[in-house]
Structures are given as C-alpha cells and as structure tokens.
Amino acid sequence: MKFYDTMIKYLHKIYRKDEFIKSFIEAARMLFDNINAVIIRLLNILHFNRLDEKGCIFWEKFLKIKDIAENIEDRQANIRAKWRAKGHNSIALIQNIMDGWRSGASVVDFLGGIILIKITAESFIYNTLKNVFKTIDDIKAAHLGLKIDVVQQNKADIKFYGHTKVSAVVFIPNEDV
Numbered sequence: 108m109k110f111y112d113t114m115i116k117y118l119h120k121i122y123r124k125d126e127f128i129k130s131f132i133e134a135a136r137m138l139f140d141n142i143n144a145v146i147i148r149l150l151n152i153l154h155f156n157r158l159d160e161k162g163c164i165f166w167e168k169f170l171k172i173k174d175i176a177e178n179i180e181d182r183q184a185n186i187r188a189k190w191r192a193k194g195h196n197s198i199a200l201i202q203n204i205m206d207g208w209r210s211g212a213s214v215v216d217f218l219g220g221i222i223l224i225k226i227t228a229e230s231f232i233y234n235t236l237k238n239v240f241k242t243i244d245d246i247k248a249a250h251l252g253l254k255i256d257v258v259q260q261n262k263a264d265i266k267f268y269g270h271t272k273v274s275a276v277v278f279i280p281n282e283d284v
Contacts, residue, residue, distance in 0.1 A: 158183050158186065166186045176238065184209075198217050201222060202215040213225060213226045225257075225258065226255065
C-alpha cells in the first residue's frame with residue numbers, strides 16, 4: 108500500500124475530504140517515498156546477493172578489491188569471498204570462501220601440508236574463480252601448498268527411439284587448473 112493511501116486510511120472520514128490535508132499528504136508522500144527507496148537500497152547493500160552496480164562499487168572500495176569482474180554475479184561472489192576472508196585462516200574459512208562462489212560446488216580438505224580444493228561444476232571458467240583463488244592464497248599460511256582439482260560435469264540427454272529419455276551425468280576430470 109502506498110504512503111498516500113495509508114495516511115488517508117488513518118485519518119477520520121471528515122478530514123479525508125479536506126483539500127489542505129490532501130495536498131499536505133501528497134507533498135509528504137514524495138518525501139516519504141524517497142526515504143523508503145533509500146531504506147530499501149541500504150537494506151540491499153547488506154545482502155551481497157542483492158547488490159547493484161553502486162553497491163558493488165561501495166563494497167569493492169571498502170574491501171580494497173582491485174581485480175573487478177565483468178558481470179554482477181561474479182562481482183557479488185568476489186565481494187562475498189573477500190568479506191568472509193576477514194576471519195582466521197582455517198579449512199572452514201576456505202570452505203566458506205568457496206561457498207561464496209557457489210554453495211556446495213566445492214569441497215575443501217587438508218592433507219599432508221597441502222590444502223586440497225575439489226570443485227565439481229557444470230561449467231568451470233578459471234577467470235570467474237581467479238579472484239577467489241587469490242583471496243584464498245592471501246589468507247592461507249605461506250608454507251602450505253594449494254592443490255585444486257576440477258571435475259567438470261556435463262549433462263547429456265539420451266533418447267531411445269524417440270520414446271524414452273535418460274539423463275546422464277558425465278564427469279570430466281580437468282588437469283589444466
């Protein structure tokens with residue numbers, strides 16, 4: 108419900124017809140609609156997945172992110188990863204950073220002095236994860252190694268004689284990363 112309608116509803120029915128009251132509420136409506144828009148914008152800045160261009164610029168300056176991604180989703184993921192990296196370096200923290208990119212698409216483990224990151228995704232583009240890997244490299248201890256395994260997942264639909272449809276998932280290990 109709009110501000111004007113809400114305010115008129117709260118007034119007594121005698122005052123609702125007064126031209127001065129209508130003009131006053133109409134003037135106040137513009138002010139309160141602007142305030143409402145500012146409040147909504149501030150609330151959206153607090154949620155990284157709702158950031159717009161100006162919100163991304165604010166957080167990138169605040170977190171001192173230098174490598175800015177091309178699209179808004181990658182920028183939001185980079186901001187989320189950098190924000191989560193402000194804690195202590197641990198496997199749980201690195202897992203949180205990777206979940207900032209895509210939740211559930213990676214598993215982080217520690218084995219023999221090496222941090223292992225296994226990524227399973229339908230499509231893997233190194234450029235989208237470049238800043239996430241840089242953030243992990245910045246927070247991890249210098250003496251620890253970092254090994255990244257990527258398993259690319261492609262979905263294929265197979266039709267048998269036009270009657271049956273079977274969906275298959277093909278895992279393609281990638282050694283290029």
